Amino acid sequence: MLVLVMRRAGMALPTLFGVTLIIYLLLSILPGDPLAGLLPQDATEADRAHLASSLGLDRALPVRYVMWLDDVVRGDFGYSQFRRREVAELISVAWRNTASLAVYSATFGLLTGVALGTLAGVYRGSRVDRFVTGFAIVGLSVPSFWVAILLLILFSAQLKVLPAGGLATFEHGAGNYFAHLLMPVLSGSMVSIAITARVSRASIVETFHAEFVDTLRAKGLREWQVLAHVAKNAASPVLTTAGLQVGFLLGGSVLIETIFSWPGLGQLVFNAIAARDLPVVQATTMVIASTFVLLNLGVDLIQMIFDPRLKRGA
Amino acid sequence: MTIANPVSSAAARWAAGDAPARPESYLQASRRRFLHNRVGLGALAVLSALIAMSLLAPLLTSYDPAIGAATARLRPIGAPGHLLGTDEQGRDMLTRILYGGRMSLIAGLTPVALATVIGTALGSLSGFLGRWVAAVIMRTMDMFYAFPAVLLAIAISASLGPGLVNQIIALTIIYIAPIARVAEAATRRIVVSEFIEAARLSGASTSRIILTQVLANIFSPIFVYASGLVGLAIVTAASLSFLGLGVRPPTPEWGFMLNALRGAIYMNPWVAALPGLFIFLTSISFNMLADTIRDSLDVRE
Numbered sequence: 001m002l003v004l005v006m007r008r009a010g011m012a013l014p015t016l017f018g019v020t021l022i023i024y025l026l027l028s029i030l031p032g033d034p035l036a037g038l039l040p041q042d043a044t045e046a047d048r049a050h051l052a053s054s055l056g057l058d059r060a061l062p063v064r065y066v067m068w069l070d071d072v073v074r075g076d077f078g079y080s081q082f083r084r085r086e087v088a089e090l091i092s093v094a095w096r097n098t099a100s101l102a103v104y105s106a107t108f109g110l111l112t113g114v115a116l117g118t119l120a121g122v123y124r125g126s127r128v129d130r131f132v133t134g135f136a137i138v139g140l141s142v143p144s145f146w147v148a149i150l151l152l153i154l155f156s157a158q159l160k161v162l163p164a165g166g167l168a169t170f171e172h173g174a175g176n177y178f179a180h181l182l183m184p185v186l187s188g189s190m191v192s193i194a195i196t197a198r199v200s201r202a203s204i205v206e207t208f209h210a211e212f213v214d215t216l217r218a219k220g221l222r223e224w225q226v227l228a229h230v231a232k233n234a235a236s237p238v239l240t241t242a243g244l245q246v247g248f249l250l251g252g253s254v255l256i257e258t259i260f261s262w263p264g265l266g267q268l269v270f271n272a273i274a275a276r277d278l279p280v281v282q283a284t285t286m287v288i289a290s291t292f293v294l295l296n297l298g299v300d301l302i303q304m305i306f307d308p309r310l311k312r313g314a
Numbered sequence: 315m316t317i318a319n320p321v322s323s324a325a326a327r328w329a330a331g332d333a334p335a336r337p338e339s340y341l342q343a344s345r346r347r348f349l350h351n352r353v354g355l356g357a358l359a360v361l362s363a364l365i366a367m368s369l370l371a372p373l374l375t376s377y378d379p380a381i382g383a384a385t386a387r388l389r390p391i392g393a394p395g396h397l398l399g400t401d402e403q404g405r406d407m408l409t410r411i412l413y414g415g416r417m418s419l420i421a422g423l424t425p426v427a428l429a430t431v432i433g434t435a436l437g438s439l440s441g442f443l444g445r446w447v448a449a450v451i452m453r454t455m456d457m458f459y460a461f462p463a464v465l466l467a468i469a470i471s472a473s474l475g476p477g478l479v480n481q482i483i484a485l486t487i488i489y490i491a492p493i494a495r496v497a498e499a500a501t502r503r504i505v506v507s508e509f510i511e512a513a514r515l516s517g518a519s520t521s522r523i524i525l526t527q528v529l530a531n532i533f534s535p536i537f538v539y540a541s542g543l544v545g546l547a548i549v550t551a552a553s554l555s556f557l558g559l560g561v562r563p564p565t566p567e568w569g570f571m572l573n574a575l576r577g578a579i580y581m582n583p584w585v586a587a588l589p590g591l592f593i594f595l596t597s598i599s600f601n602m603l604a605d606t607i608r609d610s611l612d613v614r615e
Contacts, residue, residue: 014453015456015457015460016460018453018454018456018457018460019457019460019461021457022457022458022461023469026469026470026473027469027473137598137601137602137605138598140545140546140601141545141549141594141597141598141600141601142549142594142597142598143549143552143553143569143590143593143594143597145553145556145572145590146572146587146590146591146593146594149572149576149579149586149587149590150587150590152579153579153583153586153587156579157579157580157583158583247462248462248463248464250462250465251461251462251463251464251465251466251468252462252464252553254464254465254468254557255464255553255556255557258557259576269468270468270557273468273472274558281469281472285465285469288462288465289460289461289462289465292460292461292462293460296460
């Protein structure tokens with residue numbers, strides 16, 4: 001068992017490595033002069049050459065990649081000329097904000113999705129089922145940024161009950177805190193609810209209406225005990241999709257954070273792209289992607305614990 | 315007693331109009347299931363209308379989508395001369411929606427089409443040749459899988475710069491990996507079957523086997539998966555444009571328009587929400603159509 005865990009964890013390493021490689025290659029083709037804005041107007045060729053060599057920009061690409069990787073592993077994400085701060089500092093602040101939004105969105109999305117999907121699956125064919133299925137297809141077709149704008153129109157522009165953006169900390173009142181969270185969470189989790197509902201429904205339909213359930217009932221188990229058995233069996237696809245959903249949320253955070261002026265990683269990377277702030281873009285993309293890899297690793301490991309079939313052959 | 319001649323009795327039955335029909339082929343059965351599905355037909359109708367409107371834009375409206383009148387800003391829906399109002403620069407919304415549809419549809423459909431071709435090629439080669447070829451290709455695909463798709467699209471798009479072509483490239487890249495996975499899995503299932511063995515034994519070359527036998531058989535699951543991706547691609551393309559990573563203004567495009575009208579939500583909310591409505595309608599029509607196709611083809615994945 002431990003061997004399988006180590007093996008699965010080990011698979012994450014080359015993936016992480018590949019992720020850093022892709023990011024570095026991608027951003028090395030970014031057009032524009034990396035030295036722009038770092039030198040005064042009257043800088044001579046010699047000055048430029050000197051700065052370039054001190055930043056290591058005159059070395060070959062593979063060498064630069066290894067140098068960058070070496071820095072990153074040590075926690076040195078570079079320095080942002082644009083924001084005049086250490087990149088690591090910018091990321092640590094933004095990371096907390098994105099994480100809180102992602103956790104709320106993921107929790108809300110997954111719980112609602114599982115609840116709706118389970119209802120639809122258990123009462124298959126009923127009006128509830130038809131409603132949930134219809135809602136799911138609407139939810140996964142709708143652009144999250146449009147939902148955000150519709151919510152803004154309704155709650156901020158028309159009814160004027162919710163603030164249009166920004167972040168509020170818990171110390172300044174719980175009501176205010178949640179008021180700022182409500183619309184970003186709702187718009188960000190819409191697709192999660194839809195996909196999770198669909199997957200849960202399919203999974204429940206497969207297990208709840210399977211033969212082993214009749215056997216359990218025939219054995220004399222009470223309905224809630226049957227449900228517990230069903231839940232354990234139905235959990236696997238839902239867990240897998242949960243990991244993917246969080247990834248989707250992390251990616252979609254760029255849109256939601258931009259619309260609601262939420263100072264997170266999404267907004268950070270977006271502004272950095274606009275400003276051609278290379279170190280920030282590299283580091284932020286890497287942090288988000290690495291989180292995704294580690295999260296999926298976690299999901300896979302949890303699944304291995306719960307599903308004995310996976311324990312036997314990874 | 316003479317034994318009845320089976321041939322002439324069958325002929326006699328046929329002449330009397332009594333002969334049994336040939337059993338329905340798979341495709342005929344699929345088409346029948348599709349045509350009986352009202353939701354699917356509805357989605358197809360909506361989609362055809364949207365595509366037709368975009369293509370026929372010059373015939374349906376006489377305004378120039380790029381030129382606006384500063385005095386006519388943010389007119390409401392139903393204003394005289396402007397059926398859907400005007401945008402923040404005084405340009406007619408109906409015109410911009412119609413022309414914008416072209417960009418949005420192209421940016422959504424082209425990447426899926428290209429990714430299907432490339433992904434199928436990579437996946438079927440992996441599934442067929444196996445071993446180290448498959449290992450190299452599929453591990454590379456895994457590295458792309460490690461990214462949240464939207465983030466990767468943003469990163470690629472940002473590296474290449476704004477513009478329709480770069481947007482299409484970025485979206486194509488992110489969809490190659492999932493399609494390659496589907497193609498590889500489907501190919502591996504087919505490869506172990508007997509008719510492939512037969513083809514191999516009869517001396518057919520690898521490329522011939524792939525082109526004739528494998529592709530025809532993996533077509534169904536790949537087509538179903540790819541058609542499911544189109545709706546998502548349209549929304550993702552609109553997301554990129556929303557962030558300014560797509561077509562450059564003043565070319566209209568739904569995602570970009572939605573962002574540009576963000577400031578207008580206090581003054582004219584209905585017009586501000588309009589581009590998003592069309593993105594949603596297109597996406598949901600494609601998704602419903604894809605679901606119907608999947609159900610008609612009766613693919614059990």
